[in-house]
Amino acid sequence: MIKVFLILISFSYCLLSAQQIVLVVADNFDTSKATLSAYDGDKQVLKDIDVNIGKNGLGWGLGVKKITHNTNEPLKMEGDKKAPAGIFDIGFAFGYQDKLDLNIPYIHANDNLLCVDDINSRFYNRFVNFDSGIKSFEHMKRKDQQYKYGLVVVHNQQQEKKRGSCIFLHIEKEKNHPTVGCTSMKEKDLLKILKWLDKEKNPILIQVPKIYLPEVYKLYPELKKN
Template structure:
């Protein structure tokens, strides 16, 4: 999975999520890539723990709003440079290539229905760092205390989209397990979260053939 930066400018991201723009308004982000769908997540400041999420699709010569805007939560430490030692949401443009959840799939993205044998590895010493791994609890080849059991997380992982930050190449300690998932009304450990109904709508809209990405930024 690519960690390529697709070149959306901050000014364009601000334009896309302008509350003053009418539904269906056309904007002109500057992409260097083939993304036909973009999910923008824009916070008012780098330290903000809330943001606005909007889904956009490319039609003809411009972009139209497909869903939103809706309120979202981001990391407890805001948006910026992510790491394993902070609860910060990574700023940048990242592909959305796969999804998972405790519930059955409602998306066209490749989807994994998870159980208590599904983990996301956050052990910086493990060769499996920042990847999915399947193993029975107590029998995993990494420090399970430094991992997340996806099937035990509860409703927040009823559905989730993997944010492809720090995945190719994987840099130990640069941060792991960043998802767009169901919100619980609180800031996250670095993920982006929205209400379940909104996430379900976005998941149904996402189309891998259109190479969707998420653009996480600060407006100020």
Template sequence: MKLILSFLTFLFCGLSYAFELPSASSQCIVGIADDWNSTHVTLSYFEKNSAGWQQVGGEWKGRLGKTGLVWGRGIHPSPSGATLKKEGDGKSPAGVFDLGGVWGAAESVKKHPKTFYHQVTSRDLWVEDGGSRYYNQFLTLDHEPAEAWEKKAQMKQNDYPQSLKMFIAHNRPPNAVPHGGSSIFFHIWRNGGEARTAGCTTMVEERLRFLIANVDPSRRPLYVLLPRSEYQKLKPVWKLP
């Protein structure tokens, strides 16, 4: 009986975690937190060549959501019955995520030619209203924000931590789940790393600029964020760096 139960447990886990990093992906940012309740993360950057994943440079520190981590909606499978991120829960989404474009206060930024970059103005919005048809989408108005929802969604300006940010494709449109969590980015950390976030991953400006300068959309860059125990368990299964 014990052997049967062990086999069923193995089979169940196998089905839940049947996934590998896409073969087309050859750039990966890895974030490892101590546990699900941690608001701190250790980050590292990897590139894949014929010899496999190779770490480029050393590790650096970052900050996570004020209430820790929870499974997010990315390209990975989440465990059956797992709690998933919700809007306003203060948690950083765990899993494997594609990376999107870059937004910033400056007219330009050092980046790969294929990376999308947009200089933020007062007419730029990022919608976090789970009831909106524009949920978790970037919009540019042809007028200054006037309606209440436009003003609420207006992207921050004159705020150093938000002056440079790269989109982490959690709950990505057009398949965004209403109230499933929005506006998740890499951006500059607040108060020199003393502040927790609302769900984003933050870091010192120098490291963020390093990432933005190096990621190449044609190499399908990914962000893997997991608690240490999950990372160790899933590393050989998901073929993680």
């Protein structure tokens, strides 16, 4: 049976009611390094984590809420090796194990699970378990350990052509190694995040250059207390 998995497992809630916030802050749009912090309400729950972002830095993505920004700044596009900046739902977790005891939905990344980055496919930016007629895709069961555990960042859910696909939080290839558009970190740090997340607390990812922190604080003033 053919299956297509939406990048988003839907939760019906008001964006600003998010209790769990993963905040990733980079020094600027061009760096491939950033710092991740995690908040439950107004309390930081994990120590700051060093993460890798896109080799070419950040570009504004398509999330669940726009941050007011300058129009001449880069946009996230397919193949640009930039990680998306903005505010995004955190979707489901995935990994190589059949099952994982988490408080968010989990999908087994078996040998057939693919994420489609073919901009001309109707399955663009979707998970599928077949490759018939799809010209470009990513195997979710890799030969390395980068997708041993991961989280889906719900970017470009409307499948806007060329605006980027298959964005994840995942295990880093090696220390200080940039990604082609995702956000990566040490396995132990990713596991801490996975075990902490709870779908009932409406988790989101906010990823921005630090000049946009004032805009983030307007939306989420509890973060400014830290």
